[in-house]
Amino acid sequence: MHWILQENLFKENEWASLTGTLERFGIPFSVHKVVPFVGELVPPAEPKHDKVVCFGSYSMRHTARAQAWTPGVYDLFDKDFKVQLSHWGERMLNFDSRILPFKDVPSLTEPTFLRPVDDSKYFAGKVFMPGDFNDWKHKVVDLGQDHGTSLSGETLVQLCNPKTIYGEYRFWIVNGEIATRSMYKRGDKVMYASDVDERFDRFVHECVQAWQPHRAFVIDVCDTPHGMKIVEINTINAAGFYAGNVQSLVLSLEDLEGAG
Incomplete structure (x- = not known):
């Protein structure tokens, strides 16, 4: 290619x-x-x-x-959280999320996780503090200040209580197989490492066998007090490489498209 x-x-x-x-x-x-x-x-x-x-x-x-x-681009825009949830259910970390328009998110009284339901990049999913979120919502909904992101009051978002996460890992999936993998966070600390426990491989294989959103995509998984969970999926073309094996990824995509 x-x-x-x-x-x-x-x-x-x-x-x-x-x-x-x-x-x-x-x-x-x-x-x-x-x-x-x-x-x-x-x-x-x-x-x-x-x-x-x-x-x-x-x-x-x-x-x-x-x-x-x-x-x-192996675009995942139409494979939003609702679609993922219908296939992966409680394998999802935030399966208990509420989904509603950004304008209808109530004023927060405690730290809350929010992200867009699709792979839109309107804003990065994270835990928001009440004061910060409420001020931001006022600017977007009442003042129309989207800062060039196209975020509006009608944008669908998911929100839920924060979860305890021990470690987070990224897997690059090409044609149903793991092309490469990387740790990218341990607890709250960013940490890149290519050595990933095989039990995460097994979990990801189970998830991929259940459903694949595209021929090539990125899936982020994590370790929690309730076992391994899916954090989110991302478009492979716009995902950082962390400590993944870039050569393995490139050759896997070339093979997928019949040019390897």
Whole structure:
């Protein structure tokens, strides 16, 4: 495939691993600036292969769709939390979430986890403190200040009580198999490590056998007092690499698209 890469998005070591792999295997790629939110490429891409894949900000999906690139972006926008819940049920960490429009979220009185129900990137899911959230909601709903994210009072969000998490792990799934994996958090501390306990592999395999949202995607899982749970899924094209094996991921995607 021809790989379209966004400049200055990945960490230095991730960039070196990605471009080094593409160069080593003679895989064509080009580097572009990406206009925020609309995903326009600067300069425009001139693919050297009939298959094109984009890696960078989520907005690149707009250009990929407009250009009818295959695979372009393995977009998960229509596989929102409600869809995930219908397939994975109590395997989901926040299966007990309430889902409602942002404007209808009541004023918080205690720390509460919120995130959009879809992979929209309107805002990052996290535990919000009451004062911070209530001020933010006033700005978005009453004053119309979305700060360029397209977040509105009608945006569907999920909210629930915070959960105790011992560790968080990212798995890159390609064609139903684990291409690579990485720890990215231990407790509240960011920690990248490629050595991941095999029991997480088994859990992820079970989840993937039950349902897959796309041919290639990222699934984040965690360890809790109630066992292993799914945190969320992400579009593989816009997910950080952490301590994952970038070469393994690249070659898995090339194999998936019949170019390996």
